[in-house]
Amino acid sequence: MKPPVFAQMLAPVRGRLAVAVLLQALAAVAGVVPMIAVSEVAAALLGGGARPERVWWLVAAGTAAVLVSLLCAAAASTVAHVADNALQLRLRRDLVRHLARVPLGWFSATNSGQVKKVVQDDIHSMHYLVAHTLLDVTSVVLTPVTALAYLLGVDWRLALVTLLPLAAGLALFARAMSGAGPLMAEYGRAAGEINSSVVEFVDGIAVVKTFGGARGAHQRFIRAADAFHDFFSRWSRRTTGVTTASQLAVSPVVVLIVVLGTGLAMIGAGWMPATDIVPFALLAPVIPAPVSGIGTRIQALRGGDTAAKSVTALLAEPVMPRPSDPEAPGEGGVRLRGVGFSYDGAAEVLSGVDLDLAPGTVTALVGPSGAGKSTLAKLVARFFDVTEGSITIGGVDVRRIDPAALYRTVGFVFQEVALLRGTVADNIRLARPDAPLEEVERAARAAQIHDRIQALPRGYDSEVGVDAEFSGGEAQRISIARALLADTPVLVLDEATAYADPHSEARIQQALSAVAAGRTLLVIAHRLATVREADQIVVLDSGRVVEKGRHAELLARGGRYARMWRAQEPAQESRRTDTVVETP
Structure with missing residues (x-):
């Protein structure tokens, strides 16, 4: 299976991004440790007979984990932003060099708004993908996995219950996103048409001021804006209800109602000690939380891939052939x-x-x-x-x-x-x-x-x-x-x-x-x-x-x-x- 276009484009900075992802992974795991430490301290104190040295050791471990998480997250963000800057500089230089070699007539046939969108907007839109999304994905995967692994050790039955809101949220989100691929492509085309028509509108603004016929003189801009509005409104109406249900399913309130309600029932039935409910109260909301932001991250990934395709397409424009053994023109006509x-x-x-x-x-x-x-x-x-x-x-x-x-x-x-x-x-x-x-x-x-x-x-x-x-x-x-x-x-x-x-x-x-x-x-x-x-x-x-x-x-x-x-x-x-x- 061929990797996404943006994955191929990231090749020059792959090493730096790998370092950033590793640092973010350490930050994500370390970020769960303080909550685990609090859970252990609470369980020890509520259960009685806690040794002071163990409590203080847990406090120290939690405090150290906070510092490690903060330092690793800051380092990961710095490395990712440096990689993003290097990639943007490289791509813009490649585009400028390539545009200098395409036939001059290509510029007459190509809308300046389209070139501006690729050289400026599309490369800039890859910033969130490179500098943020990869790190966010690392965190939203490892944080719940770490929390789930700990909760499985506390009580595997209640840990499985915490997965129910996650499953419901994912199912609803998948329904909302069905057919999103073609819609994202349509979104990109509509945005490109807006860009082109805006350039045309601005170029003709003097005509508008002189004759006052904005809608008549600039129908392309009006049509592009209206078409984008209609398209986005239809998409929003179709997905808003299901998306809202998906967000509610993984909200902390719903998760705590499901998990704590089940946990209290299990305590009442004598299936688990009362102190074991504390870790679930602290960590259960963490497990399905990634679903609440998955739409934004998937959109960033798709947007980055679409932008990368635009950049790749521009870099693939045929260049004017250069002679391998050039000759100097003579004095004739x-x-x-x-x-x-x-x-x-x-x-x-x-x-x-x-x-x-x-x-x-x-x-x-x-x-x-x-x-x-x-x-x-x-x-x-x-x-x-x-x-x-x-x-x-x-x-x-x-x-x-x-x-x-x-x-x-x-x-x-x-x-x-x-x-x-x-x-x-x-x-x-x-x-x-x-x-x-x-x-x-x-x-x-x-x-x-x-x-x-x-x-x-x-x-x-x-x-x-x-x-x-x-x-x-x-x-x-x-x-x-x-x-x-x-x-x-x-x-x-x-x-x-x-x-x-x-x-x-x-x-x-x-x-x-x-x-x-x-x-x-x-x-x-x-x-x-x-x-x-x-x-x-x-x-x-x-x-x-x-x-x-x-x-x-x-x-x-x-x-x-x-x-x-x-x-x-x-x-x-x-x-x-x-x-x-x-x-x-």
Whole structure:
């Protein structure tokens, strides 16, 4: 039988956990000794003829056992928490290393709430399992076993009676937990949906504030919350009655009524001396007590196993293959031959794409939404691997280039810019952390953002999100400064002016003109006017190249590009700023 996933995941800290469990076992056994000592003292005093030295010996033994129990329990908790910290650090490092190797396109297709749940919530949820549950289980098993062993020596018949509440509690609890496995899986799915929808809700909060349609605009969050409420309510209604009966069956009051009632009857019948009732009065409630907390502990075990499965699944995500004998890209341009691509074997997104990007030229990708423009651009930067054909840079297949060398060769300016928590200078230095400030400022000047940065309270040392806030157009120019500082010979621009206002667009276009100088550019464009001076315009439709050429040539052909141009022409004429990415 295959062990639970969490048991396999605990392997790196198994030795420390074994020590913690052993210490907790000593603490549990020692914790029963004081009650045994009190029972013996009471029996000796009530029975008469007790020797003082024996009584004092029992008191000393009980006192020493208390100290041993406390010390061992504290040591066990310390060792378990150290093991938990070590495991969490190891898992988070493993996840970060693994996420650094998965295809970059995986992040576009994966909800950030799901990643956050695994990296933060699931690993944190294993804390109770590692640092507490194993020790709790040790105590709830050994404490009643030790007490039962002693009571069997006092009177085996009454000791067996103490097991009746335990049996009743376990039977009722088993009934309450029947079918809990699928329900726990459903609980995990519902919690994951809540996590994802909360991230989506927060991302769209500006829309809610602007238009006020919270339920209409964020139905996914509302549905997830309502579904979780309905599911948990049904589960609670089904199990509350039986669970309550289980708790009552093992409660100290019920246990004492059953055991002491039976014991008094046995004393009255002359089957046991009266003094033997004292140990049962003290220790009988201990035996069935674990049932009262068994639900929490089983839930912790299942929750830990579910969390471990999520972590394992993320660690099992396929990584981008790395060449065993990497090659360095040459000085040539980018060449695509017979390129085809599909996501997870589904319908083809691209098919039979042949394209040449000569060094130092600007190539524009245009076409309707869903034509495959962004996908094609991401393949050049190896966000994914092609499923057919090949892409070469300087004559070397991108799959033969080491990822670090590839991203020193190919840069990418995204539509949506992510600024990290840190200084403005560090945000620009992402590709070159050791770049001197002079070069950072030079890149910022070329990107038309230097003056805005200088106006901040601490200039380039201002921290983003603390004393530096940037508009969308300003953030885009910081992204362009990154690309300038990285100085990659090939650069992909994914509609860099999509969300810019006219003033910001003009500044961004000036920055892009600086970027274009001496580089091979692949530009994704929706507004055709911004790329009419490109050296090559490629029209994609349904994943295929349907036209390519210069602006004037494509207009003269009267094909798909010409129809797109005519459709956009009124909007183009109405724009005051009609700037383009200039060819170097």
